[in-house]
Amino acid sequence: QVQLVESGGGVVQPGRSLRLSCAASGFTFTTSVMHWVRQAPGKGLEWVAVISHDGRHKDYADSVKGRFTVARDDSKTLVSLQMTGLTIEDTAIYFCARVSPEQQSVLDHWGQGTLVTVSS
């Protein structure tokens, strides 16, 4: 079955960097568009980034543009999120999600998330 497992979260100081990973299994990763979505403490869901199936197209929320970079490694079925210049506002649970192969832009499977805490 489809599995998405995020890792790499932790406590980091403001201004520092962190790299999140999402290990995918149970589906054809090479044809899948992948997203990152986050949830700040006590807040709702916020879309962060998307990467196309071939890695050529990427898009970001304005709040992270220029600081976060999404990438994929098809050989390892991994999608990553490199986060730089972290601020307290980036504190959140970060989820990766897969786009349905049948329904364009529908996020049909999500991981359980990894917690990033930005604090001095």
Add this chain to the structure above:
Amino acid sequence: DVQMTQSPSSLSASVGDRVTITCQASQDISDFLIWYQHKSGRAPKLLVYEASHLETGVPSRFSGSGSGTNFTLTITGVQPEDFAIYYCQQYDQYPLTFGQGARLDI
């Protein structure tokens, strides 16, 4: 950006009740609307896509309706496992945007 507004933000129900959550988009998004269920510490679960299409495996007590700017998620006969937070999300355009969530409590 398309703003998504859910109401109510929280609601209480008893097992067996019928509950309705609404979602309003700030502009016409046709039927590009998704409903998710989210329980703390778990992965969000896709319930409804394209405003009214039930995801495979989702119980038929869940239903979605609407188009344009006004949408509804209805649970007919709430079950104990349904107590969670429900989010709507538009996928008509980027950035993808979510409603603020509706917490369903006992």
